[in-house]
Amino acid sequence: MAVQVEFLKSVPYFCGLSxxxxHSIKEVIFEKTLQRGELVLIEGEPAEVLYLVASGAVKVFKTSAEGKEQILNIVRPGESFNDVSxxxxxxxxxxxxxxxxxVLYGIRRxxxxxxxxxxxxxxxxxxxxxxxxARHLGSLVEDLSFRHVIGRVAKILLEHAGDGTGARPRLTQQDMAAMAGTVREVVGRSLKALEEEGVIRLERHRIVITDKEALKDMVAAYF
Amino acid sequence: MFEMPVIDRAKCDGCGLCVSVCHCNILVLVDNVVTIIREERCVSCNRWCTQCEDVCPTGAIRWPLEIVIE
Known part of the structure; x- marks a missing residue:
């Protein structure tokens, strides 16, 4: 598939160009196709190419020394990644x-x-x-820096827990993020941290509170 | 059975990102709106996935979770 000028018009980098x-910019753009799970970039390696997402979506993430993954961003069509490096x-x-x-469009430095x-x-x-x-990453850093987010997520879980009969409203991670005053990525990380602590269990379509008292203690500790 | 993920047809702009990331191939675009074709296969990959919700730019597809006390 050739690089589409119509698509380039929708890319924020090229907004307002004739x-x-x-057409002249298109000449230096190359296409790269990937399948699910393929890595485009590896943290720490030299960077030579700026990428634009033409179709599909990629996740930008860092991995801690313990192997924990933190998603920094999801990049969708028209958006770029690897800009900073x-x-x-x-x-x-x-x-x-x-x-x-x-499908990615690449431009060499x-x-x-x-x-x-x-x-x-x-x-x-x-x-x-x-x-x-910078604005997006700033808010992410702020939330990851303040450990009390996990307490707010714990409080939301306790407040919205039902008995399994479906009487209580279901919440998405986005709902929880809005309630906790944070971003979805931080809610996901908080839930995984709570699971590692052994106070909840993440199932297919449920969050099971396995240790209510420990969860209450967490709320008290963070507020 | 509770349908999941939940789709708000009015919000769907037919971009198809959710279709492209779905591990279980349960989503298709019908008349440019995302539609579930094999509900029973959702999470058949046995992951705590929610990737369709993650990528949706308009909030049209949601993966609501029930919170219960054991």
Missing amino acids: IAEL IFDGGPNPASVQAMGPV SDLEIILRDHPLVALNVTKVLAGQ
Whole structure:
């Protein structure tokens, strides 16, 4: 499949460019196809290519020394990843994996530098994209830094627990994030931490509180 | 049986991201709206998945969880 100019028009990096400009940029873009689970980038390795997601979705994540995964972002069509290391020359700050079949458009650093020189509007667009990413990561860092989020999640679980008859409303992780004043990624991490502590069990479509008293203690400890 | 994931047809923009990430192949686009075709196979991969909800840019597909005390 050839790189589509129509698609490039929808990419924030190239917002406001003429069709002729997009055609010239298209010439340096290459396509990469991935299957579910394939790694696009590995944290710490040298970075040479900026990627745009053309179709499908990828997850950007870091892995701790203990092997715990923290998702930083999910990148959807039109969005970019690996921006930071392309611009600062450092290694990949995180790993990136295909969540399903994915088509990526890649631009090598040397080509991107030429694009920026030839099309100053792209530099302004890049500033906006990076600012948006900084804002997202800032809120993520804030929540991951404050351990009381886990207490808020524990409190929500206790307040919404039913007896299994379906009488209580079901909650999505997004609902819990909104209630806890955090982002979905942090709720997912908190639930997994609570499971590791042995106070809840994550089942197919349920969260089972296995130790109510311990969960109450956690709420008390964090508030 | 409680249907899951839950789809808000009005919010679905037909982007198909949920279809592409579904491990169990239970989702398809019908008339540009995501539709469940094999409900019983959801989570047949035996994962605590929720990836369809994760990728949905419009909040049209949700994976609500029941919270119970053992």
